[in-house]
Amino acid sequence: MSDVAILGVGMHPWGKWGKNFVEYGAVAARAALADAGLGWSDVDYLAAGNTMRNGYSGYVSGSTFAQALGWRGVPVSSSYAACASGAVAIEAARARILAGMADVALVVGADTAPKGFFGPLPGERPEDPDWLRFHVLGATNPTYFALYARRRMELYGTTTKDFAAVKVKNSRHGLSNPNARYRKEFTEDDIAESPVVADPLRLVDICATSDGGAAVVLASAEYAAKMADRGHHVRIAGLSTATPTYPNTYLDMPDIATDSAVGAPAPPRPFRDAIAHAAYEEAGLGPDDLSCAEVYDLSTALELDWYENIGLCAPGEAEALLHSGATTLGGRVPVNPSGGLACFGEAIPAQAIAQVCELTWQVRGEAGDRQVDGARVGLSINQGLFGHGSCVIVTA
Amino acid sequence: MSKARVPVIEGMFREEPDGSGRLLGGRCPTCGASFFPKQWSFCRNPDCCGAELADVDLSTRGTLWSFTDNRYAPPPPYPAPTDDQPFEPYGVAAVELADEQMVVLGQLARGTDVSTLSLGQEMELVVEDFFETDDEVRTVWKWKVTG
Numbered sequence: 163m164s165d166v167a168i169l170g171v172g173m174h175p176w177g178k179w180g181k182n183f184v185e186y187g188a189v190a191a192r193a194a195l196a197d198a199g200l201g202w203s204d205v206d207y208l209a210a211g212n213t214m215r216n217g218y219s220g221y222v223s224g225s226t227f228a229q230a231l232g233w234r235g236v237p238v239s240s241s242y243a244a245c246a247s248g249a250v251a252i253e254a255a256r257a258r259i260l261a262g263m264a265d266v267a268l269v270v271g272a273d274t275a276p277k278g279f280f281g282p283l284p285g286e287r288p289e290d291p292d293w294l295r296f297h298v299l300g301a302t303n304p305t306y307f308a309l310y311a312r313r314r315m316e317l318y319g320t321t322t323k324d325f326a327a328v329k330v331k332n333s334r335h336g337l338s339n340p341n342a343r344y345r346k347e348f349t350e351d352d353i354a355e356s357p358v359v360a361d362p363l364r365l366v367d368i369c370a371t372s373d374g375g376a377a378v379v380l381a382s383a384e385y386a387a388k389m390a391d392r393g394h395h396v397r398i399a400g401l402s403t404a405t406p407t408y409p410n411t412y413l414d415m416p417d418i419a420t421d422s423a424v425g426a427p428a429p430p431r432p433f434r435d436a437i438a439h440a441a442y443e444e445a446g447l448g449p450d451d452l453s454c455a456e457v458y459d460l461s462t463a464l465e466l467d468w469y470e471n472i473g474l475c476a477p478g479e480a481e482a483l484l485h486s487g488a489t490t491l492g493g494r495v496p497v498n499p500s501g502g503l504a505c506f507g508e509a510i511p512a513q514a515i516a517q518v519c520e521l522t523w524q525v526r527g528e529a530g531d532r533q534v535d536g537a538r539v540g541l542s543i544n545q546g547l548f549g550h551g552s553c554v555i556v557t558a
Numbered sequence: 559m560s561k562a563r564v565p566v567i568e569g570m571f572r573e574e575p576d577g578s579g580r581l582l583g584g585r586c587p588t589c590g591a592s593f594f595p596k597q598w599s600f601c602r603n604p605d606c607c608g609a610e611l612a613d614v615d616l617s618t619r620g621t622l623w624s625f626t627d628n629r630y631a632p633p634p635p636y637p638a639p640t641d642d643q644p645f646e647p648y649g650v651a652a653v654e655l656a657d658e659q660m661v662v663l664g665q666l667a668r669g670t671d672v673s674t675l676s677l678g679q680e681m682e683l684v685v686e687d688f689f690e691t692d693d694e695v696r697t698v699w700k701w702k703v704t705g
Contacts, residue, residue, distance in 0.1 A: 278633065279630075279632060279633050280633075281632070281633030281634060281635075282635065284634075286635070288567050289597070293635060294567070294595075295663075296632055296633065296634070296635050296636050297566070297567075297635040297636060297637075298566055298567060298570070298698060299650060299663055299664065299665055299698075300628055300631075300632040300636040300648065300650075300665070301632075301650060301663060302628065302632045302633075304628075305626060305628055305650050308626035308627075309623075309624040309625070309626050309650070309652055310624070311626075312624045312625060312626055313623065313624035313677065316624070316676065316677040317677070357629070358629055359628075359629060359630060360626045360627060360628055360629065360650075361626050361627045361629075361672055361673075362626075363626075408602065408603055408604050409591070409603070409659075411659070411660065411661065413623070413624075413652050413661050413663065418594065418595065418662065418663045419593075419594040419595075419660055419661060419662040419663065420660045420661045420662075421591070421602070421660065422590075422591040422592040422593065422658050422659050422660040423659035423660070424589070424590045424591050424592065424657075424658060424659050425586070425588075425589030425590040425591045425603060425606065426589065426591065426603050426605060426606075
């Protein structure tokens with residue numbers, strides 16, 4: 163499959179700015195177009211990631227952003243895949259380009275997030291697993307993060323000090339990132355003072371909810387070649403939006419129970435491993451080829467799981483890899499050079515796109531103080547609830 | 559007069575006279591897979607053409623897959639704390655059922671000390687009061703350390 167080029171990337175800084183999400187998306191879109199050296203009039207297709215908490219315009223994000231940028235007849239799509247929404251929007255744009263139906267596509271995601279725990283949409287819907295888990299169990303997202311963290315501790319002897327070390331690392335990475343919301347260095351002592359939300363996780367182990375916007379401009383290889391006077395373009399070498407394979411026996415949000423393993427063979431690999439595997443397969447690359455990775459640290463503990471899911475080390479070895487310095491800037495394969503969700507908080511439909519923005523800056527050598535030396539290949543990965551995978555491999 | 563005891567969601571579980579509980583699942587007669595909640599009328603195994611699920615009680619014992627607690631009140635639709643029924647932190651357990659080969663979540667029985675738990679421990683299903691309305695006690699299933 164031929165690669166699609168990333169011509170431009172742009173973001174609106176993360177924070178709690180109190181504006182409508184469309185503002186953030188439009189700022190990010192204009193920044194990405196300017197970065198590409200193109201205008202909105204050059205775009206043949208717009209793909210956007212939806213937001214569930216900003217009314218109807220959030221459910222039709224494609225047309226919302228098309229209207230904000232100025233109607234000009236461009237076809238749109240509006241995708242929702244929870245945390246993976248941005249990657250699904252990128253995939254919609256990429257597919258359109260690879261089908262020969264567009265030369266240039268704009269992908270936008272933006273969110274205005276409420277304070278505190280994410281809850282389900284209002285109403286009474288016992289048949290909706292997301293409603294059910296809150297009503298019957300009070301199982302918030304941090305509840306699930308904590309179940310995963312505790313299981314890791316019990317299986318591998320991981321300690322809360324290991325989790326704290328992830329936070330310390332990411333807080334340093336994000337210090338000079340102009341798009342990060344939290345630019346404060348955390349010490350182990352700071353973390354020890356943070357209140358426990360869901361044992362063993364403290365407030366600072368868990369990512370916040372943020373406002374933000376991110377956008378990328380994609381183009382066909384042919385179109386990118388015509389723009390060659392603007393330098394070498396980075397490419398999407400692999401992209402996976404995999405769903406789980408039955409029986410999925412790992413407890414995923416928002417389910418109350420897993421699939422039953424009775425009567426069906428186990429899948430070749432667990433879901434999170436499979437998300438990365440599909441992108442590696444398409445790119446013809448493997449974990450040893452990575453210069454850096456942006457992984458979804460919804461909690462500090464989850465970052466350790468991701469090291470194993472993307473093949474940086476074997477199960478149970480993530481703590482040793484972390485403490486070796488390999489995943490710190492300056493190490494063999496820095497993870498979350500942007501500072502990750504620890505420094506951003508999560509702006510759901512923008513986050514997977516923001517991960518790709520960071521990888522693009524890294525492989526272009528434009529990441530400033532957080533630059534990974536000689537970055538050539540970057541991988542971003544996340545998982546959205548209701549079985550959504552998201553993994554993008556970007557190459558120089 | 560005592561209030562009627564009613565499951566928080568009808569059809570998900572049943573309380574037995576001795577206070578124990580039964581989770582009401584569905585089982586595919588063709589491939590043997592269980593589902594909880596039953597949710598749909600058909601089997602979700604992609605290689606099975608089971609078009610109907612039998613009503614079954616799931617195993618009442620299993621082993622601890624993981625556990626945590628919630629120290630802050632969740633947002634609605636978790637029952638909102640009131641003066642009479644203030645928010646109490648609660649534990650949550652994921653328990654693996656051996657026969658069904660599946661993991662099922664539940665709150666931990668009231669009074670369970672999370673710091674004493676460890677993976678693989680045997681757990682059993684109980685039914686406890688969850689919250690009260692003017693005329694009913696709403697109940698929920700919970701996981702309790704066996705014994």
